[in-house]
Amino acid sequence: MKGKQNECITIYKNRKPSHNRLLIGTPTLGIVRMEWTQARYAQVIPPNWMAAHSSVGFSHNIPLGHLVADAQNIIVNTAVRDNYEWLLLHEDDVVLPVDAFIRLNEYMKKRDIPVVSGLYCLKASPTEPLVYRGRGNSSYSKFKMGDLVWCDGVPTGCLLIHCSLLRLMSDESPDYQTPSGQIVKRVFETPAKAWFDPEHMTLQQASGTSDIYWCDRVMKEKVLERAGWKRIAKRKWPFLVDTNIKCLHIDLNTGTTYPIGGYK
Numbered sequence: 001m002k003g004k005q006n007e008c009i010t011i012y013k014n015r016k017p018s019h020n021r022l023l024i025g026t027p028t029l030g031i032v033r034m035e036w037t038q039a040r041y042a043q044v045i046p047p048n049w050m051a052a053h054s055s056v057g058f059s060h061n062i063p064l065g066h067l068v069a070d071a072q073n074i075i076v077n078t079a080v081r082d083n084y085e086w087l088l089l090h091e092d093d094v095v096l097p098v099d100a101f102i103r104l105n106e107y108m109k110k111r112d113i114p115v116v117s118g119l120y121c122l123k124a125s126p127t128e129p130l131v132y133r134g135r136g137n138s139s140y141s142k143f144k145m146g147d148l149v150w151c152d153g154v155p156t157g158c159l160l161i162h163c164s165l166l167r168l169m170s171d172e173s174p175d176y177q178t179p180s181g182q183i184v185k186r187v188f189e190t191p192a193k194a195w196f197d198p199e200h201m202t203l204q205q206a207s208g209t210s211d212i213y214w215c216d217r218v219m220k221e222k223v224l225e226r227a228g229w230k231r232i233a234k235r236k237w238p239f240l241v242d243t244n245i246k247c248l249h250i251d252l253n254t255g256t257t258y259p260i261g262g263y264k
Helices: 002-011 034-041 068-081 100-110 163-171 210-220
Strands: 022-025 058-061 086-090 115-119 148-151 158-162 175-177 183-185 192-197 202-207 239-246 248-250
Touching (some): 022 068, 034 248, 068 086, 068 163, 068 183, 068 210, 086 163, 100 115, 100 158, 100 239
Parallel strands (some): 022 058, 022 086, 115 239
Antiparallel strands (some): 086 158, 115 158, 148 239, 175 183, 192 202
16 A cells, blocks of 8 residues: 555656646636736736747636536646646636736745635625635634635635646546537536435435535545645645635626725
8 A cells, every 4th residue: 555655646746747837727608807807917927937929837728618617627637638737727707916826836836735725705795705614614714814724625716736636636537528528537526416315205405516526525535645745635624725815706797896895
C-alpha cells in the first residue's frame, strides 16, 4: 500500500509541470454582463504571463450552452488532456477584483495549497458568504475581511485547483457523453435523485450542487492524500478561501451585485 501511495505522489503532485501553467474555464450560456467583461479583461496580469503575441502558460476554455456540471467536466477534460498545472474556474456571474490574478499567482508560485477560492456571496438580500464548514448548518461567517479561512465547502465561481487532484479524479471517474456529444469524465456532478421509501411509504428526493458534490468527493475519496497533499489532507477544513479576493456575484438580468453596496 505504501508503494502505491508513493507512486500516486510521483504521478500526480510531483509530475513535471508542462509549459501549460494555467487554464481558465468559464461555464456560460453565452450571455455575460459588461461589468463581468470589464473586470475579467481589465485584470492586472502578473509578469511573464504574456510575451508579445504568445501566451505563456495561459489559456481559456469556454463551453457554451451546457449545464454547469457538464461544462465543468468539459473544462476538466481539457485541463487533464493538455497537461495543465492549474485550473481556474471562473463563472460568468462572478465579477473579479482587479488584482485577482496577482493574488492567485502567489498561490501558484508557492504551490503549497491545492484549492483556493475567492470570496463571494449569495444573490440575496440580506446575503451570506458562500463559505461552508459542515453540512446542513448554513454558511460560515465568523471571519473578518482579509482573513484566510479554511473550510470544507467552497463554490466554483472563482476557484483555483491544482490539476494533480483533477488528474487522479479523472482517472477514477466513469466516461459519459454530454448533450453536445463530447465524451468526458464525470468529475463534477449535480446530484439529483428520487426514490421510494417502503418503510415510511413515502417518495424521497435529494438534490445538491456540483461544487459541494466535488468538495465532498475530494474528502470522501481521500483525493488530497492520494495525490500527494498529505499536509493539507490532515486538516479538518482542507479548502482555503482568501477573503482578500473580494468577488461580486452579479445578477445577469438586472446587473445588481451582491453584497449590495460592496464589502464593508
